[in-house]
Each structure stands twice: as C-alpha cells, then as structure tokens.
Amino acid sequence: MEKQIDVVLPYLVDSNNGTYFVEYRCFYIKTNRLERFRVYKGFAKLCPEQVAGHAKKIISHLTDKLKSGWRPWDGNNVIYRDEVEYHNVVSITGRTRKDKNQIRRYFSEFLTYKKSDVSLKSYETYQSKIRRFELWLESNGYGELLLSQLTNEIITKYFIYLIQKRKLDSVTVKNYRILISSMFAYFLKTKLIKENPVHDIPRASKLVDNAARPITDRDMKKYLEYVALHDKQMLVASLFQFFLLLRPGQELRLMKVQDIDLHRKAAYVADNNAKMRKRVVTIPLALEELILNANLLAFDANFYIFGKFGEPGPVTIGKNHFNRKFRIYRDILKLSEKYSFYSLKHTGAGILMESGATLAELMAQLGHTSFESTIHYVRRHFGEKSQKVVNLRPEFLKGII
Structure with a gap:
C-alpha cells in the first residue's frame, strides 16, 4: 500500500x-x-x-x-475536525477548510458511512486516499466547486498527477480508481450527482510487487535462533504468525488467552478482530508445546497474549510493534529487505502446502472465503511449481555438474 x-x-x-x-x-x-x-x-x-x-x-x-490542521502556508481559514483527515506513521492531522467547502463536507459524509461498513484497516485506507484527493483538489483551485462540478476531466487530471508526478505503480493507481469511483457511486445513489465522473481513467504502466517474500529455511533458522536468545515475546509472536497464518495488525495482536483451546487444538479469531467473520484455526502440536512452555494459559483469560510489557496483559502492543521489531532484527542479521513480519505467514503457508495439505485445509487456515482467493495467494507468493521442471537434468550435463 x-x-x-x-x-x-x-x-x-x-x-x-x-x-x-x-x-x-x-x-x-x-x-x-x-x-x-x-x-x-x-x-x-x-x-x-x-x-x-x-x-x-x-x-x-x-x-x-x-x-488541528494548520500548515505554515495556510491563511486564517476556519479550522475544524472531520473524517477527511490523514492517519500516517507520524501523527493524525486534520485540515483547514472554509465553511462553504461542499466537497469536503460530502467526502466526510461518505467516510462516516464507510466507517461502520468496513474494517478499521480498510477505513484508514479510504480515509488516507480520499484526504489526498481532497488536498489535491484544494491545491489546484477546485476546492470551492460544487460536488456536481467535479467532471471527468478534473478526475482524469488527478490520475495523471498520480501517474506522472507521484509515479505510482499500476496496482496502487487501480486501487485509487476503485476507491474514488465507489465514493462517487455513493453520491450517485444518494442523488447528490447525476453521473459518476470516474470513467475512462488512464492506466499506469509501472508494475511493482511489494509483497513480502517467504523466508528461506536457512534464514528462518538464523532469525528464530536470534530472537529465542534475545526476545522471548518476539519468538512467541513469530511462531504464532508462522503456524496460525494470522493477520498481524489485527488478529495476532488482539488475540487473548481465552482464544486458545488446547483441548480442541483450536485458536479462535473473534468477530471484531477478523477481516470478514469469526473463524477457527488449528493449533499444531509444535505450537501447543510452545504455549505450554511459555505458560501462557496461566494468565488471566481476558489478557491479551501479546501484552505491552513482554507478557500477557490487559493492554496489547501497538499495531506496528512487531513489524518494527522484525525490521530491526532482520537488519542486524543482514537478511533480505524483501522480508517483513508478514513473511512469517507466507513461510508457514508454503511449508503447510509442501507438507501435503489440501487446498481446502490451506484455505481454512488462511481464513480465505473462496478457493479463488487461495489459488491467487498461492500463485502470487509461490508461483506454479512443476516437478518435471524441478527434476529436469539433460544427459549432456553428466560429468559437468
């Protein structure tokens, strides 16, 4: 993203x-x-x-x-907080606006509508991209237009800016198009406009895949040995991520002691944590052994497994806590920058496949809702592996390698 x-x-x-x-x-x-x-x-x-x-x-x-939204180049506009604000890695900021700015008001109305309709992470994506769009409109003299005056020509200019000035890749530009189009579809449905101006949008040619890469066996051993020695909580989190294939930002960090059922070999991902719905993932015997050795079940059932002070507690760690720590340890060990904490999930999924798990078993552990999603996931992260290609060794190579 x-x-x-x-x-x-x-x-x-x-x-x-x-x-x-x-x-x-x-x-x-x-x-x-x-x-x-x-x-x-x-x-x-x-x-x-x-x-x-x-x-x-x-x-x-x-x-x-x-x-509150002030910037050094701002005049004395009236400042107020609304939903068109940007969450980023440093701060949460508002934005100055004049009372007559209809565009900002309706953009905010759309975000309020989406807030109860999508997960927190998805909402933050909507919020950041719409805020950037509104910021561009203001900076280019379109901020005081009526909503109905935002034409296809203006929308196209914005996407040209994203492609030529921001130099965004095709996937990111496509995501902007889908999101902004959905907002105008909402305005059309609520009869604020007569047609959706998001059509015939230029496409970016640059394709960049920033997906985290699965970790090799050698690097995995090196990493786990290091955290086992220096950071016990990170070891537990890494193996939970590896075996349970959870989403780290929500599902992993919000898991509680009460969500672990060793008798049924099950971990429960609660409704408000999961991306789509309540689900149950299987706890392998190796992870059960880790849970028992770490004595996690001795803590209060309502405690978060990954508490703020290195053990289960009433307050969980921050959303990017494990991502930041992983990058630190990765760099200390001089591992590939293509690895992220999410790589542990992909590594676990790959090894589960290689162990002979069916597509249905992999889909259940990943929490996917369709085979199509799982097939796409496998192709993206592991490609199409052919044993005929793996075993290819022509006769003329004898004596050479």
Missing part, C-alpha cells in the same frame, strides 16, 4: 555550534515533498539550562496547531 508521511512533528535541534532551534516538516502537495521549517526565535539569548523549557513551549504550541 502506498504511504506518505504528512507531518513530522516539532523537535529540538542542537546544531553543535551553540545554535538551537525547533524543526518540523510538512508535506506540501505543490512540491510533492516534505518541506522543512525552523523556529529560531528566543533561543539566542538563553543559557543552555533554559533551552529545554523554551523549546517545550514552542513544540507544544506547534504540535497543537499541526494536529
């Missing part, structure tokens, strides 16, 4: 020559990059002991303004 940092919140900088200043960065759509801003005011006359207190006031003031 395409991501863009929108704001780097203020922080104090010591330039090592006695000069102090507060620095922050904001993404400016007209330059298509993070622009740097610095505040020097008041630091020159301070002694070193006073710097931290002065910086704290400036940082607090700027942080509040940035989170």
